[in-house]
Amino acid sequence: GDSVTQMEGPVTLSEEAFLTINCTYTATGYPSLFWYVQYPGEGLQLLLKATKADDKGSNKGFEATYRKETTSFHLEKGSVQVSDSAVYFCALSENGADGLTFGKGTHLIIQP
């Protein structure tokens, strides 16, 4: 079945550092790929998405490129802020009826 693998962390960085959170996936077809963010005590917020190979999703300074050849969708941000501290989930949807398949989540801590 489909699966998503991402580093679980916690990942601790200093403010203004460069961020990369790796995400790789296994799917039988051509899924849509997502990054969601969860702040403490809240639900999930869609951060960005890409629906086909070589698409780049971007939002709030975060970017991720759909790499079919390496089955990856790594999340990057050039300069993180304390307010970026949260849990980040990589997810895929291959068939909408089967819902989203999530990675375990990466806990990101940004120190001032």
Place this chain on the structure above:
Amino acid sequence: KAGVTQTPRYLIKTRGQQVTLSCSPISGHRSVSWYQQTPGQGLQFLFEYFSETQRNKGNFPGRFSGRQFSNSRSEMNVSTLELGDSALYLCASSLGSGGDYGYTFGSGTRLTVV
């Protein structure tokens, strides 16, 4: 516009009881899906409804059920509660069924079974 609304936010139930959780999707969204989030298993797909029909169900026992009404509001029910059912239950709505539409999540219902 209003987001996805889940009620109640918190719930405490006793083993063996049953519980019903409610989800009101974004206006115009016809698809509602449910997820269970636990520290050990992470986020797991429960089921998805589209136009009042259950399209698929995740790997959960029959104690977990749901339904969707004509106004797209959805409920999920868990019968004969077990301690392991303690989790954050998240509802997501979408314009259509499929990843291209994107999913908007509610804040969740935190269920504690004692």
